[in-house]
Amino acid sequence: MAKTKQQLSPIEIAAKKYARYRDPLIMVLHEIQTTRGYIPREAAFEIAKLLNVPLARIYEVITFYNYFRLKSPGKAVISVCTGTACHLKGADKLVKEFSEELDIEPGQTTDDGLFHLQSVRCVGCCGLAPVVVxxxxxxxxxxxxxxxxxxxxxxxxxxxxxxxxxS
Amino acid sequence: MPPVNIEKIKNDEIKRQNDFCCRIFVCASTGCISSQSMEAIDALEEAVKSHDLENEIEIVPTGCMGLCARGPLVRVEVAGQKPVLYETVDPMFARLVVSEHIRPALAKSVKDYAFKLPDFLKNRTVPLDIDFFAQQQKVVLANAGDIDPESIEAYIARDGYKALEKILLNMSPEQIIEQIEKSGLRGRGGGGFPVAKKWTFARQSQAEYKYVICNGDEGDPGAYMDRSILEADPHAVLEGVLIAAYATGAQEGIFYIRAEYPLAIERMKKAIRQAKRNKLLGKNILGTEFSFDCQIRLGAGAFVCGEETALIASIEGRRGTPRPRPPYPSVKGVWDMPTCLNNVETLANVPSILRNGGDWFAQWGTGSSKGTKVFALTGKVINSGLIEIPMGLSLREVVEKIGGGSSTAKEIKAVQTGGPSGGVIKREDLDLPVCYDRFQQAGSIMGSGGMIVMDQDDSMVDIASFYLGFTVDESCGKCAPCRIGGKQLLDLLEKISQGKGTKKDIESIKLLCEAMRSASLCGLGQTAPNPVVSTLTYFENEYLEKINSEVCK
Incomplete structure (x- = not known):
């Protein structure tokens, strides 16, 4: 018997949304990351089953693309733009300052789970360089x-x- | 059901717009939104409401107005009076604009003569006749800053979808390609391949099903032309895709857009929905035999996916690694079907070319580079922002007139174009015209449109390391020249930066660059050495200084 919408898992909903698409793997991964903040392991398992894609293929894709994360990023994701305009205007100093203030390296999350620091490619606000999102x-x-x-x-x-x- | 009546939508929309005696245009592109332009819009709306002027004033959120460094930008157009452009408009100032500029300007007693702005408002205006605006030529960005990108009616009121109607009712695919050929339009993503040729190849490929792909995977750090176009005028890109599809015989379109551009994705989605509702997408468009549908696919942060075969692999749900060509995508593309793949800016040019004719477009430019080009002018320049210029304009005019010259007290040292695949053009060569071939002769490339101005403080060894670090990071790892060569090259540059280099290292660098150029599989690896080669050609002294500095100690 078909499941009602309430019974569907978030991943089933995502897969359903792109059912018409050929090779929807990357779109489904985007959908999961948007809701969860990263791609949890159990989600990858479920996607493998639902889309009939080998798990190795899924991890191959997740790890190839910079955008996808394997760990929860924390509540505030600090993205320091390191595009050319920002680079010229001292983006490295911003990375260093955040890194020292939070005592984490880029790519890491603080122990309390509040902040995640990352340096990112151009966010496209070059007129406002240097930019942090x-x-x-x-x-x-x-x-x-x-x-x-x-x-x-x-x-x-x-x-x-x-x-x-x-309260 | 009868096909949509474009002329009627146009007339209705113009009439609706003319019913307002004042229209306020607020830049709502990513740059200005970052500077809180949405808060300015809220404040304007509140103020208009409190002054009971809702029937007189329309607030229009628009795409990029260009002067990104001075946002949020707000342009006020009162009927019969000169438009006024305000910079850095915060909510408080927005309320003042309504109460102290628009309200008095609309008052009956002053309607007959030009309203004089009080000084405290005037101090925050940008004159619209400055070189920044006067030297530009807008074709792709003609609607940017003038229309609400989320309204199909607004696009149609500016003759949108006229070109589609014209070609579907009166032109054969061959005639379309002939006009594109006449226009001299070349790929704006960086490669500069003639568009008419690409379309002809795709047209000639025999297959049951064909695709058109719009490449919106703009990855060049320091450039945001495509994002701005998608945000400012998504319907123009969509109309370009429709025309490309009819010309090449394609049934389906795919927009591949970077996930890092949420606003561009949102506006494109909306444009597709609106076009479907108006039957400009779907079955039997405008009552003809032509049927076409579109979908959006998201990139996931891989620079190499800007390369066409890697992009196709990514659409197919795989890692984005390129494959050897031929076969070219126009013969064997996505899901093995013939695919016509063009960049956002290229496609956005197409509707105006078909509307006005190829010759019209070819009026601008040099022998081999026709039309206009959009650039993201950034770095050490006063007027940092998004610009569109006629090809052939000299770099000096771009940097000094449009850009307003150096933003620091220091002299300009060089201009970088083409991002990680390009090179530097030194100050002495600034009289070079903007042109695919001349840039290439000078050791750089036109690229997708990043133009970064550097001053005397910027070390060229550092710039070379910066770009190379980027390409090494982004190398997909498939072929050895790019994967290993890039890393070796970067190590040598870092060695020199740290003052530990020798003259022999420079020889090794040159050798490695040559090997990468000739042996890499795709454009990423082949062009990765460009920033190194060009800085080494023009600024070898800076490399030698680093090497000698240690010797002296």
Missing amino acids: INEKTYGKLQPSQVPHVIAEWKEKFETETADAA
């Missing part, structure tokens, strides 16, 4: 001296959220 918020013409302030702003945001959730 944190989740959906873009910081243009950011100076290293402003970094502690930006981190504090996000910490405060998370604290308020936790307090709100508790």
Whole structure:
């Protein structure tokens, strides 16, 4: 008997959405990462079964493309743009500053799971170089001296959220 | 059901627009949204409402207006008066624009003469007759900043889908290709291959099913032309795809867009939905035999997927590695079917060429490079932003007039074009015209449109390492010259940067560059040495300084 929509897993819903597509693997992976923030192992297993694609192929694809993550990235993903315009205007100093302030290397997540630091390719706001994107918020013409302030702003945001959730 | 009446939609929309005595255009592209232009829109809406001017004023979110470094940009057009462009408009200032500029300007008593702006507003305006705007020639970006990209009616009001109607009702595929040939249009993604040739090959391939792919996998760091076009005028790209499909005999279109461009994806999705609703996509378009459908596929952060065979592998759900050509995609492309693959900007040029004729497009440019080209002008230049210029304009005019010259106190040292596949053009050569062949002769390439201005502070060894680091990271690893050669080359550059290099290293660098160029499988590896070769050609002294500095110690 066919499952109703409530009974479908998020992955089944994603697979259904692209049922008309030929070779929908990458689109389904995008869908999972958008909702979960990364591709969990059990999700890869389920995709393999649903799309009838070998698990090795799925991991081959996930690890080839920079966009896909195998680990949960934390609550705030800090993306420092390292495109050419940002490079010329000191993106490396921003990476260093975030790295020192949070005590993590690019590609790592803080122990409390709040911040994930990554350097990314051009985000396409070259006119505002150097640029840092944190989740959906873009910081243009950011100076290293402003970094502690930006981190504090996000910490405060998370604290308020936790307090709100508790009350 | 009768086919859609484009002329009627156009007239209705123009009438609707003319009913407003004031239209406020707010840049809502990624750059300006990052500078909080959506907050400015909210403030404008609130202010318009509080002044009870909803029937007089329309607020139009638009695509890129060009001066990205000074956003959010807002242009106010009051009927019968000169348009005014404001820069860095925050919500507070937005409210002032409504109360102190538009409201008095609309008041009956002043309608007959030009309204004079108070100084505190005037100080935040950008004159519309400055060189930044005057030296440009907009074909692809003709609608950018002037229409709401999320409205098919707005596009149709600017003669959108007129070219589609014209070709479907009156022209044969051969006649279309003839006009493209006349226009001299070449691929704008970087390769510069003549579009008419590509279309002819795809047309000649015999198959039951063919595809058109729009390559929106813009990966060059420091460039955002395609993103801006998709965000500013998605229907123009879609119309270009439809025309390419009819000319080559394709049944299905695929937009391959970087996942890092969520707004561009959203607007393209919307454009496709609107076109379907208006029966400009689907079965029997405009009542003809021509049927066509489209889908969107997302890239996933791999620069190599800009290469056509790698892009096709990615659409097929595999890792994006290139394969040897021939067979070319126009013979054997996605799912082994003939595929016509063009870049976003190339396709966005097509509707205006068919509407106005190939000769019209060829009026701009040099012998081998016709039309206009969009560039992302960035780096150490005052007016950093998105520009479109006629081919043939000299780099000096671009950098000094449009760009306004160096943004630092330092002199300009060089201009980099073509990103990781291109090279530097030194200050003494700035009189070079913008042209595929002349750029190539100078050791760079036209590329997709990144143009980065560098000043005396920028070390050329560092620039070469930066680009090479990028290509080494992005190498797919399939062929040895690119995978191993790139890494070796980067190690040598780093050795020199650290002051540990010798003169012999420069010889090794030259050898490695030559090997990569001639033996790599795809464009990524073949062009990866370009930034190194060109900086070494023009700025060898900087390399030698690094080498000698250690000797002196």
